[in-house]
Amino acid sequence: MTDSIDRELVGWLSEGPDRGRVEVLDEALARVRRSRQRPGWLAAVTMVRPVDRPVAWVSPAVGRAILVAGLAVALAAALALVAGTPPPESHRLAFTRSGQLWMANADGSSATRVDVATPLPGEVVDVRWSPQRRYLAALVHAIGTENAGWLVILAADGRVIGAHAGDGGMPFSWSPDGSRIAVRDSNGLDVVQILDTHANVTGTVTSPSWVALGYNGWTGSLSWSPDGRWIAVPGCLQPCNPKADADVYLLDPTGGAARRLTSTAAGDGWLAWSSDGRLAVSRTCAAGLPACPRGAVIVTVDSHEQPIADLANRGIGWLSWSPRSGRLAAAVTVTGLTEGLATRLEVVEPNGSARTVIGDGFDRIDLVEWSADGTDLLFLGATTGPSSSGIWSVPANGGRPTLLVNDVESFDGDARP
Amino acid sequence: VGDVILPERARWAGRTAEASVSEELVGQAQRGDHEAFEALVRPVYHRLYAVAYRVLRDGYGAEDAVQDAVVLAWRNLRSLRDPGRFEPWLHRLLVNACYDQLRRARRRPTEVALVSTDSAWEPTGPGTVEHRDELERAFRSLSVEHRAVLVLTFYLGYSAAEVASIVGIPVGTVYSRIHNATAAVRRARVGPNGVLVPGAEQVR
Numbered sequence: 001m002t003d004s005i006d007r008e009l010v011g012w013l014s015e016g017p018d019r020g021r022v023e024v025l026d027e028a029l030a031r032v033r034r035s036r037q038r039p040g041w042l043a044a045v046t047m048v049r050p051v052d053r054p055v056a057w058v059s060p061a062v063g064r065a066i067l068v069a070g071l072a073v074a075l076a077a078a079l080a081l082v083a084g085t086p087p088p089e090s091h092r093l094a095f096t097r098s099g100q101l102w103m104a105n106a107d108g109s110s111a112t113r114v115d116v117a118t119p120l121p122g123e124v125v126d127v128r129w130s131p132q133r134r135y136l137a138a139l140v141h142a143i144g145t146e147n148a149g150w151l152v153i154l155a156a157d158g159r160v161i162g163a164h165a166g167d168g169g170m171p172f173s174w175s176p177d178g179s180r181i182a183v184r185d186s187n188g189l190d191v192v193q194i195l196d197t198h199a200n201v202t203g204t205v206t207s208p209s210w211v212a213l214g215y216n217g218w219t220g221s222l223s224w225s226p227d228g229r230w231i232a233v234p235g236c237l238q239p240c241n242p243k244a245d246a247d248v249y250l251l252d253p254t255g256g257a258a259r260r261l262t263s264t265a266a267g268d269g270w271l272a273w274s275s276d277g278r279l280a281v282s283r284t285c286a287a288g289l290p291a292c293p294r295g296a297v298i299v300t301v302d303s304h305e306q307p308i309a310d311l312a313n314r315g316i317g318w319l320s321w322s323p324r325s326g327r328l329a330a331a332v333t334v335t336g337l338t339e340g341l342a343t344r345l346e347v348v349e350p351n352g353s354a355r356t357v358i359g360d361g362f363d364r365i366d367l368v369e370w371s372a373d374g375t376d377l378l379f380l381g382a383t384t385g386p387s388s389s390g391i392w393s394v395p396a397n398g399g400r401p402t403l404l405v406n407d408v409e410s411f412d413g414d415a416r417p
Numbered sequence: 418v419g420d421v422i423l424p425e426r427a428r429w430a431g432r433t434a435e436a437s438v439s440e441e442l443v444g445q446a447q448r449g450d451h452e453a454f455e456a457l458v459r460p461v462y463h464r465l466y467a468v469a470y471r472v473l474r475d476g477y478g479a480e481d482a483v484q485d486a487v488v489l490a491w492r493n494l495r496s497l498r499d500p501g502r503f504e505p506w507l508h509r510l511l512v513n514a515c516y517d518q519l520r521r522a523r524r525r526p527t528e529v530a531l532v533s534t535d536s537a538w539e540p541t542g543p544g545t546v547e548h549r550d551e552l553e554r555a556f557r558s559l560s561v562e563h564r565a566v567l568v569l570t571f572y573l574g575y576s577a578a579e580v581a582s583i584v585g586i587p588v589g590t591v592y593s594r595i596h597n598a599t600a601a602v603r604r605a606r607v608g609p610n611g612v613l614v615p616g617a618e619q620v621r
Contacts, residue, residue: 018467035491038495380589
């Protein structure tokens with residue numbers, strides 16, 4: 001556990017003024033009444049602006065030209081690619097460091113940077129190998145905005161073979177055969193679209209006219225079932241607040257009717273399919289967030305639910321099934337920010353009992369993945385003390401964790417079911 | 418990404434019933450309705466000011482940042498696709514406005530923060546006034562990007578994924594900024610002998 005500095009910061013920040021002068025707001029609203037709204041497309045372009053890097057503002061005209069040219073280049077690149085035999089599979093680690101894509105050997109050695117060309121300055125924020133590890137999907141955000149981004153498809157050797165332009169917050173999930181990828185897309189409407197391995201849109205699964213898709217980060221909130229029949233998403237019937245009362249819906253990749261899988265007063269969040277078709281779902285208690293932390297339940301496609309008693313109300317942050325044996329790894333936050341961060345890594349055995357793999361020493365554990373043979377766990381972790389987050393490996397039955405690569409923001413390691 | 422309970426966020430509980438009303442207002446405002454926009458912004462104004470003040474530690478700068486964010490929100494409202502995310506979107510605009518304010522503020526004197534001494538919060542360290550002064554000084558030594566992540570996390574209680582979405586950085590960067598910022602505050606407050614270190618290391 002860290003020292004009390006977090007708690008002191010919370011207390012100190014709660015002090016100070018909590019009310020501004022009303023005349024300041026009145027003045028702002030007067031300026032609002034004198035100004036006109038930008039059209040949506042123009043606003044989206046001009047909202048692209050620097051936050052973390054000294055990139056210059058773009059004027060509306062220049063921004064529009066850059067965006068149009070960029071989209072044209074991305075489209076041309078996708079169309080110019082000739083579909084050939086699938087590239088060979090890769091067993092390399094893919095990870096992001098300072099917003100850039102890197103690959104390394106499975107033991108973390110020989111890390112090399114991979115160039116992901118995008119029309120506007122961007123940061124790679126997430127990476128996912130296809131199940132057969134022949135393709136890599138990289139989600140790129142235009143710097144400083146959620147309104148522009150790209151899902152870039154690369155071959156295992158790092159060659160870019162397709163790009164799909166959309167907004168920045170695009171959860172995505174590979175189909176089990178690795179031939180398609182589902183992405184929550186925008187272009188004015190929240191829809192789940194199906195792309196091929198060259199990032200061409202081959203179908204649209206649903207529209208938000210009746211389902212508001214929940215937002216739970218870039219991965220884990222859109223998950224393709226291992227039999228290929230369903231794409232699970234957290235969402236709710238409008239009007240509703242998807243953050244407060246989301247349930248899990250199963251979307252049909254072929255465009256058929258969607259199904260409501262869970263029905264709960266609380267919010268469902270992260271999703272993970274097992275190889276035998278069960279869905280692990282993190283869920284708040286009935287009071288919802290922030291009154292209680294998330295627990296976890298296992299749900300079958302016929303909506304039968306089995307709570308995991310040992311994970312009830314534990315602050316579940318990440319769930320990941322082992323490839324074949326039906327074990328479930330969970331990152332569990334054991335203290336709140338007010339007391340200092342500490343996260344445990346636990347494994348739930350098929351009988352429902354949880355076993356601690358890592359009990360202390362880590363402030364944060366995230367993005368937990370199993371090795372293909374189910375013997376080891378990879379995770380993104382930051383140790384207690386002065387360290388950045390890195391990719392760690394630990395035996396699934398417990399043991400000493402090993403740092404593979406440091407200064408990592410997101411990664412994808414070994415095969416998932 | 419654990420779910421934690423923080424003071425400010427606890428006060429947000431029960432907002433679900435308001436959500437559909439707000440989303441309708443967002444839709445009206447996106448069609449150019451000034452009154453709907455005002456109805457959206459007025460209830461959250463004080464919270465916006467509180468956030469901006471905590472990031473900038475400057476009352477005048479905070480007022481300017483809130484004004485800029487409100488005007489930008491109106492002008493770019495049609496780019497907001499998900500009406501349910503109006504407030505996080507507004508917080509993103511506010512954080513950006515704070516960045517701009519701090520860059521401008523380097524060319525002008527900064528207001529000295531006046532801290533109330535009758536707060537209900539009881540610091541754990543010795544010497545209340547000195548303790549707060551240490552925190553103030555340590556916090557000011559951070560870059561505005563690190564301050565923003567701390568305020569969004571510790572004051573507003575956003576999760577790491579939400580902070581990442583608002584600020585436009587990967588989740589791992591949120592973690593590293595929290596870690597580096599709290600470590601820097603710790604180092605800046607107390608030196609090896611328990612003595613405040615002048616000009617302590619800055620996180621930038």
